[in-house]
Amino acid sequence: MAQQETVTTSLASAVAEDIAARLAPVDADLARRYPGDPGTRQPVHTVYVPADAFAADTVRSWGDQALAALDEHAPDAATLAAVLGLPGELAGPVHERVRAKLEREPVEDLRIDFEDGYGPRPDAEEDAHAARAARLVHAAYADGTAAPYMGIRMKCLEEAVRDRGIRTLDVFLSGLMEAGGLPDGLVLTLPKVTYPEQIEAMVRLAEAFETARGLTPGRLGFEIQIETSQSILAADGTATVARMIHAAGGRATGLHYGTFDYSACVGVSAAYQSSDHPAADHAKAVMQVAAAGTGVRVCDGSTNVLPVGPTPQVHDAWRLHYGLTRRALARAYHQGWDMHPAQLPTRYAAVYAFYREGLEAAAARLVAYVARAGGDVLDEPATARALSGYLLRGLDCGAVDDDEVTRLTGLGRADLEALGGVPPRADRPANTP
Numbered sequence: 001m002a003q004q005e006t007v008t009t010s011l012a013s014a015v016a017e018d019i020a021a022r023l024a025p026v027d028a029d030l031a032r033r034y035p036g037d038p039g040t041r042q043p044v045h046t047v048y049v050p051a052d053a054f055a056a057d058t059v060r061s062w063g064d065q066a067l068a069a070l071d072e073h074a075p076d077a078a079t080l081a082a083v084l085g086l087p088g089e090l091a092g093p094v095h096e097r098v099r100a101k102l103e104r105e106p107v108e109d110l111r112i113d114f115e116d117g118y119g120p121r122p123d124a125e126e127d128a129h130a131a132r133a134a135r136l137v138h139a140a141y142a143d144g145t146a147a148p149y150m151g152i153r154m155k156c157l158e159e160a161v162r163d164r165g166i167r168t169l170d171v172f173l174s175g176l177m178e179a180g181g182l183p184d185g186l187v188l189t190l191p192k193v194t195y196p197e198q199i200e201a202m203v204r205l206a207e208a209f210e211t212a213r214g215l216t217p218g219r220l221g222f223e224i225q226i227e228t229s230q231s232i233l234a235a236d237g238t239a240t241v242a243r244m245i246h247a248a249g250g251r252a253t254g255l256h257y258g259t260f261d262y263s264a265c266v267g268v269s270a271a272y273q274s275s276d277h278p279a280a281d282h283a284k285a286v287m288q289v290a291a292a293g294t295g296v297r298v299c300d301g302s303t304n305v306l307p308v309g310p311t312p313q314v315h316d317a318w319r320l321h322y323g324l325t326r327r328a329l330a331r332a333y334h335q336g337w338d339m340h341p342a343q344l345p346t347r348y349a350a351v352y353a354f355y356r357e358g359l360e361a362a363a364a365r366l367v368a369y370v371a372r373a374g375g376d377v378l379d380e381p382a383t384a385r386a387l388s389g390y391l392l393r394g395l396d397c398g399a400v401d402d403d404e405v406t407r408l409t410g411l412g413r414a415d416l417e418a419l420g421g422v423p424p425r426a427d428r429p430a431n432t433p
């Protein structure tokens with residue numbers, strides 16, 4: 001029979017009450033600034049299309065071009081596996097799922113670009129393109145041909161292009177409202193941010209539009225594009241990007257790393273500008289830590305080596321893109337940019353291989369955690385959240401199926417969301433990618 005322990009204390013209850021009162025402001029600040037991940041789907045990539053090139057069939061056209069590239073340069077699983085170094089057991093499932101994805105949902109997030117990919121235009125021309133973009137986006141959501149997430153990248157808020165950027169945003173959003181309202185998948189991107197005051201100005205724009213159109217306060221969120229050294233480190237030595245996130249007042253949805261603008265800003269020679277350069281790693285590490293717990297997601301940049309030309313040249317570009325994507329995933333950058341339709345096969349091949357190769361191990365660790373069975377790895381609640389998040393991301397992008405996960409874990413999606421600390425669906429922001 002176990003011995004009854006005597007429990008004694010020395011502190012009066014007033015001590016705990018005093019500490020609770022002292023820390024109440026901290027508790028409130030933590031809850032406000034660090035609400036955690038919103039629990040919504042994060043796209044695996046963002047596709048950029050110049051506004052003048054965007055058309056009603058852009059999403060389907062990208063899928064068809066990607067399928068054509070796959071059929072020409074890797075028509076079967078063995079060829080794709082040889083090019084990318086896929087293990088034999090993954091080759092068939094990855095190739096099959098990539099094809100199915102390109103047929104079903106080739107683009108997960110599309111940004112109609114009014115900035116670098118579009119350039120300066122006469123005002124009347126940009127007005128017309130912004131109005132057309134709104135009309136086509138509305139039609140795509142109405143007829144079911146839209147990507148899950150769509151929106152625009154406006155010009156930045158620097159003095160030279162500020163008025164033009166504000167007007168384009170207004171024309172686009174007003175066009176959507178006139179057509180029937182803002183779609184749930186709407187995403188806006190603010191490029192070349194250097195000071196938190198520019199984020200405050202973007203918040204002011206969002207508030208003004210919501211007021212003018214009678215929208216719910218907070219309806220408009222936006223991504224912050226990190227393309228300058230000043231957006232990482234301020235003149236006083238503080239991390240500017242952290243101040244930007246909090247200056248957004250809960251409206252920031254993502255931080256997108258701009259590979260080439262940032263590289264040029266810190267003096268990296270053109271031949272060495274890449275998302276795996278040490279300067280890029282430093283910037284993204286700062287972004288990652290600044291965003292952790294805030295609900296703001298970090299997106300990697302792009303490669304400008306396009307898979308075009310003869311097959312050996314395409315294979316070289318594919319290997320580079322595949323390797324950079326896998327590297328980013330291992331570093332918890334779950335999203336990146338794609339600039340050409342022929343990059344889609346390797347985007348999805350990398351993502352699918354990443355989630356499929358770890359499926360059984362992640363499932364086994366989660367089962368052991370739920371059963372408290374132990375095993376050779378002792379996991380904590382934080383790791384269980386990470387394991388659940390890994391499986392949910394794999395489900396969202398199509399790398400794995402619900403029945404596979406349930407068979408391996410005995411858990412359904414709702415169970416995974418509960419283990420992962422995902423908010424109830426009614427509490428999730430609809431317009432957050």
